[in-house]
Amino acid sequence: MLQLSTHPSGRHFLQIPGPTNVPDRILRAIDHPTIDHRGPEFGALGRSVLAGMRKIFRTEGHVVIYPASGTGAWEAALVNTLSSGDLVLMAETGHFATLWKKMAERLGIRVEFLPGDWRRAVDPKDIEAHLRKDARHEIKAVCVVHNETATGVTSDIKAVRDAIDRAGHPALLMVDTISSLGSIDYRHDEWGVDVTVAGSQKGLMLPPGLSFNAVSSKALAASEKNTLPRSFWDWQAMITSNETGYFPYTPSTNLLYGLHEALEMLFAEGLETVFARHKRHAEATRRAVRAWGLEILCSDPERYSPSLTAVMMPEGHGADAFRKVVLEHFNMSLGQGLSKVKDKVFRIGHLGDINDLTVCGTLAGVEMGLELAHVPHQKGGVQAAMAYLAEQSEVRSRPLQE
Numbered sequence: 001m002l003q004l005s006t007h008p009s010g011r012h013f014l015q016i017p018g019p020t021n022v023p024d025r026i027l028r029a030i031d032h033p034t035i036d037h038r039g040p041e042f043g044a045l046g047r048s049v050l051a052g053m054r055k056i057f058r059t060e061g062h063v064v065i066y067p068a069s070g071t072g073a074w075e076a077a078l079v080n081t082l083s084s085g086d087l088v089l090m091a092e093t094g095h096f097a098t099l100w101k102k103m104a105e106r107l108g109i110r111v112e113f114l115p116g117d118w119r120r121a122v123d124p125k126d127i128e129a130h131l132r133k134d135a136r137h138e139i140k141a142v143c144v145v146h147n148e149t150a151t152g153v154t155s156d157i158k159a160v161r162d163a164i165d166r167a168g169h170p171a172l173l174m175v176d177t178i179s180s181l182g183s184i185d186y187r188h189d190e191w192g193v194d195v196t197v198a199g200s201q202k203g204l205m206l207p208p209g210l211s212f213n214a215v216s217s218k219a220l221a222a223s224e225k226n227t228l229p230r231s232f233w234d235w236q237a238m239i240t241s242n243e244t245g246y247f248p249y250t251p252s253t254n255l256l257y258g259l260h261e262a263l264e265m266l267f268a269e270g271l272e273t274v275f276a277r278h279k280r281h282a283e284a285t286r287r288a289v290r291a292w293g294l295e296i297l298c299s300d301p302e303r304y305s306p307s308l309t310a311v312m313m314p315e316g317h318g319a320d321a322f323r324k325v326v327l328e329h330f331n332m333s334l335g336q337g338l339s340k341v342k343d344k345v346f347r348i349g350h351l352g353d354i355n356d357l358t359v360c361g362t363l364a365g366v367e368m369g370l371e372l373a374h375v376p377h378q379k380g381g382v383q384a385a386m387a388y389l390a391e392q393s394e395v396r397s398r399p400l401q402e
Ligand code: PLP
Pocket: 018, 069, 070, 071, 072, 096, 145, 147, 148, 149, 150, 176, 177, 178, 179, 199, 208
């Protein structure tokens, strides 16, 4: 017998902090015949996306693109630069920093893990103090997450770089930008980052499946000396093939068509405008949260994330039951709380291809969900966000067209 399923009208609101909504333009770009990745056409595509990604990372150095999720690019950063038994310094900003640490340990790397309460950013003073104590330069790398997707806290990477320099320490600096690249200002070269890790499914507005390393010459030199085994993740093979726009193994051809389109969209909007848009939408979201009388997980207003906001549930109310109500009633996915903050917070993603009305729709879904799930709150969150967005309208200051 035919199973009739209901069809929810309208578009699903994917307001998790990645994967994000994939714009129609990008979906259409992906929807093309796959070409020969060793044929004449492919090289131009490869060269173009590699050059575009260099602009996104703000680097003149090498960018490597893997057919893998972000976790693969984490592994690539570690296995290309380190040897078994090496010591690295990491900071417990939240779930993703903890996962990266666990991965390092599984690879035979020793980790000094600076403890954190999952509400604050990396403390550059703490990094400096630890590096100063390491007079024998045993620490080979400092690895930090730029934007902790589990908590909505953004760390100051320039300040971390300055801390390393003040300590006069030669450690490499490796940074995870999986939920910041293409949404939050980031400068690989200027901030002296050695390896930047990124993924396709957040600020780059693509489906999951591509990940990236931006590599400094210092990191490349380290990769020639270290002894951790690697094959699939090997930078050297990639960089050699990439010189002509090709890859040492089969790339994700169709995702690269999508990446080409995503880069055109980001450059047409202008990176500065993209970053300002994310900041505005984050501020509108926070105004709504405050109006509801709920608490933001990030405890330092200087370090609020422009790409997502994690909201704490009032005592006695589960975030997962609330998210279920929102999904069932409004066809909207909100991010769940991960590990230590499971069921204690929900996360509103405001990154990628969104505009003022997407934000208003999202916040309306949250406000109605709070009501339906009987979560104590005050009304007026959406109103507060609307007032801010109208007052700070992006086009207000533009001259009127004749
Ligand atoms: N790092 C951060 C900051 C993330 O947000 C994620 C995923 O959300 C990862 C790493 C892991 O990436 P992936 O799930 O694409 O393997």
